[in-house]
Amino acid sequence: MSGIRVILWKEMVDYFGSKRFLILFIIICLTGISVAYLASQNLGSFAHIPGEFLLLGFFISSAGSLPSFTFFVSFFGPLIGLILGFDAISGERSRGTISMVLSQPVFRDSLINGKFLAGLATIAVMFVSIFLIILGLGIWTLGFSPNLEEISRIGVYYLASVVYVGFWLSLGILFSILFRRTSSSALTSIMMWIFFTFFIYMIANVVADQIAPVAAVTTPEVVAKNEAIRRMILRISPAALFDQIATAVLNPSVRAFGFINPAQISGLLPTPLSLGQSLMIVWPEFVGLVALMLICFAVSYVVFMRQEIRSL
Amino acid sequence: MEWVVEANQLKKVYNGVKAVDGMDLRIKEGEIFGFLGPNGAGKTTTILMLLGLTEPTSGEVKVFGYNSTKNPLEVKRITGYLPENIGFYEDLTARENLIYITKLNGIPPSESAARVEEVLSVVGLSEVADKEAGKFSRGMLQRLGMAATLVKQPKLVILDEPTLGIDPEGVEQILNLIRKMKEEKNITILLSSHFLHQVQRICDRIGIVSQGKIVIEGSVDEVGEKIMGEGGTQIQVQVSQLTPGLLDSIKEIEGVRDIDVSGNFLNIRCDRDLRLEVSRAIVEKGCFPLLFKTQDYTLEEIYVRYFRER
Numbered sequence: 001m002s003g004i005r006v007i008l009w010k011e012m013v014d015y016f017g018s019k020r021f022l023i024l025f026i027i028i029c030l031t032g033i034s035v036a037y038l039a040s041q042n043l044g045s046f047a048h049i050p051g052e053f054l055l056l057g058f059f060i061s062s063a064g065s066l067p068s069f070t071f072f073v074s075f076f077g078p079l080i081g082l083i084l085g086f087d088a089i090s091g092e093r094s095r096g097t098i099s100m101v102l103s104q105p106v107f108r109d110s111l112i113n114g115k116f117l118a119g120l121a122t123i124a125v126m127f128v129s130i131f132l133i134i135l136g137l138g139i140w141t142l143g144f145s146p147n148l149e150e151i152s153r154i155g156v157y158y159l160a161s162v163v164y165v166g167f168w169l170s171l172g173i174l175f176s177i178l179f180r181r182t183s184s185s186a187l188t189s190i191m192m193w194i195f196f197t198f199f200i201y202m203i204a205n206v207v208a209d210q211i212a213p214v215a216a217v218t219t220p221e222v223v224a225k226n227e228a229i230r231r232m233i234l235r236i237s238p239a240a241l242f243d244q245i246a247t248a249v250l251n252p253s254v255r256a257f258g259f260i261n262p263a264q265i266s267g268l269l270p271t272p273l274s275l276g277q278s279l280m281i282v283w284p285e286f287v288g289l290v291a292l293m294l295i296c297f298a299v300s301y302v303v304f305m306r307q308e309i310r311s312l
Numbered sequence: 313m314e315w316v317v318e319a320n321q322l323k324k325v326y327n328g329v330k331a332v333d334g335m336d337l338r339i340k341e342g343e344i345f346g347f348l349g350p351n352g353a354g355k356t357t358t359i360l361m362l363l364g365l366t367e368p369t370s371g372e373v374k375v376f377g378y379n380s381t382k383n384p385l386e387v388k389r390i391t392g393y394l395p396e397n398i399g400f401y402e403d404l405t406a407r408e409n410l411i412y413i414t415k416l417n418g419i420p421p422s423e424s425a426a427r428v429e430e431v432l433s434v435v436g437l438s439e440v441a442d443k444e445a446g447k448f449s450r451g452m453l454q455r456l457g458m459a460a461t462l463v464k465q466p467k468l469v470i471l472d473e474p475t476l477g478i479d480p481e482g483v484e485q486i487l488n489l490i491r492k493m494k495e496e497k498n499i500t501i502l503l504s505s506h507f508l509h510q511v512q513r514i515c516d517r518i519g520i521v522s523q524g525k526i527v528i529e530g531s532v533d534e535v536g537e538k539i540m541g542e543g544g545t546q547i548q549v550q551v552s553q554l555t556p557g558l559l560d561s562i563k564e565i566e567g568v569r570d571i572d573v574s575g576n577f578l579n580i581r582c583d584r585d586l587r588l589e590v591s592r593a594i595v596e597k598g599c600f601p602l603l604f605k606t607q608d609y610t611l612e613e614i615y616v617r618y619f620r621e622r
Binding site: 003006007010014017095096097099100101102103104105106107308309 | 326360363365366385386388389391393395397398399400401402403412413415416417418457460464
């Protein structure tokens with residue numbers, strides 16, 4: 001792993017010193033503060049949240065016209081990852097620094113590993129600060145300290161957020177390897193973002209309705225099938241996976257997703273689930289999200305290692 | 313004899329195109345070897361294989377005894393490489409860029425500051441060391457690139473087209489630097505270029521590359537003789553005017569091979585020094601020579617001649 005630490009460190013210094021990071025950071029902090037502040041002004045919207053989890057309300061309640069914090073993360077988080085990743089390699093190429101770095105005694109993968117880890121670390125730090133801002137404001141408004149269950153739920157959600165944005169980071173890096181030009185890489189990244197956050201929902205609906213059309217009079221089986229197909233298609237979208245994780249982890253009263261037969265829940269006590277139980281609901285989604293990030297990075301890694309240096 | 317660089321039957325095929333095709337390259341310790349050839353002859357590809365940055369399709373290459381393909385890290389530790397389009401991190405200063413390189417080379421921080429100062433003064437950039445590299449001119453970047461190769465205290469330096477796109481003064485500085493590297497630090501240098509007149513002045517040996525292999529190798533004089541044939545001389549004459557029959561009467565002189573005419577300049581290639589006979593012929597035809605000189609072949613002519621004959 002020769003040189004990886006040097007590259008990692010330099011990339012992190014670069015990220016934290018760059019203007020785009022500063023702008024992103026300011027936007028994110030403002031978002032966090034305003035979301036938390038509006039939530040605190042609108043504590044009535046916390047009514048559906050079990051009493052011992054009030055703090056989680058700051059992450060999921062949408063106050064007035066402003067959407068919730070989880071929505072912000074799932075919607076704009078990808079942009080953070082893509083902005084950090086889209087010129088990782090193509091930028092080095094166009095500046096001519098890649099041959100300078102690779103002619104030093106470092107392994108070729110140190111460069112891509114260093115860049116990915118530096119990006120991930122940047123994301124992690126960014127999210128720590130915004131989570132702390134919201135938590136701080138939340139504790140200050142509510143006036144009591146968080147309990148362990150709340151903290152661990154927020155911790156899991158934090159982890160999922162970093163992985164989610166990490167997926168987009170590695171997607172950005174992949175495009176920066178595939179395309180020679182930074183602008184093509186940026187445009188393709190944005191296209192993927194639009195596809196996975198908007199179009200995938202429409203496609204899922206259309207396909208599900210084609211295969212199992214739900215009419216005015218249909219059997220529950222058809223409705224269940226329709227829902228199952230829709231959810232199946234949505235599983236390839238990291239945004240959909242992340243949304244489900246966020247919902248289950250931050251809302252302890254969520255017990256299941258998709259089609260539920262009334263018979264299944266009759267006689268159920270509406271008590272909140274423990275974190276372990278909540279995690280069990282979204283375990284496949286969680287694993288899927290981590291896998292998406294790792295697969296995407298692995299593809300970038302292989303492509304980068306196999307690329308001829310002349311075409312770099 | 314121990315070779316610094318030793319390549320045997322190196323081959324590289326890119327997408328079915330033979331970029332390097334049976335390259336044999338040997339470089340002695342402490343010499344400046346000129347690697348000459350037109351664009352696309354396979355010079356850069358060979359260099360990349362020397363550094364282990366790309367894998368040869370077949371054949372092997374050793375640098376100071378290390379196999380470049382199997383042990384690229386060792387090769388890169390002792391080899392400084394100045395790529396054709398060198399770039400530096402634009403928002404870092406010249407000094408910071410060099411410090412980064414020392415870190416990548418694992419040079420301890422206690423030592424790196426002094427080394428960086430030294431190479432900056434060698435290349436004459438001490439005064440702009442704290443300027444951002446993004447504000448450097450092409451010539452300054454190239455000198456910073458030379459500093460980057462020197463900072464790791466290499467035994468071999470590979471320079472790929474180091475004078476490309478640089479003004480004449482900058483070229484002069486770079487050529488002097490290359491000579492200084494060889495003379496003061498005894499660094500072996502592989503210099504790839506297609507600017508022959510520049511290379512001619514500083515190279516100990518040259519190799520002409522064509523279609524992926526070295527076709528002729530040796531000192532500039534040796535290569536000249538091999539291509540131009542032995543004993544050839546060239547006479548350049550400027551005549552007052554071109555009178556009819558002048559060219560014919562010169563051609564009739566025994567030993568004249570051929571004549572090129574441009575304006576009132578005559579380039580006469582002949583077996584030996586025929587200045588006396590030529591001037592007699594000129595005077596007999598009613599004009600007089602304004603300028604008269606014999607020329608040794610320049611590398612440029614050797615080169616042009618070689619590729620014209622292909």
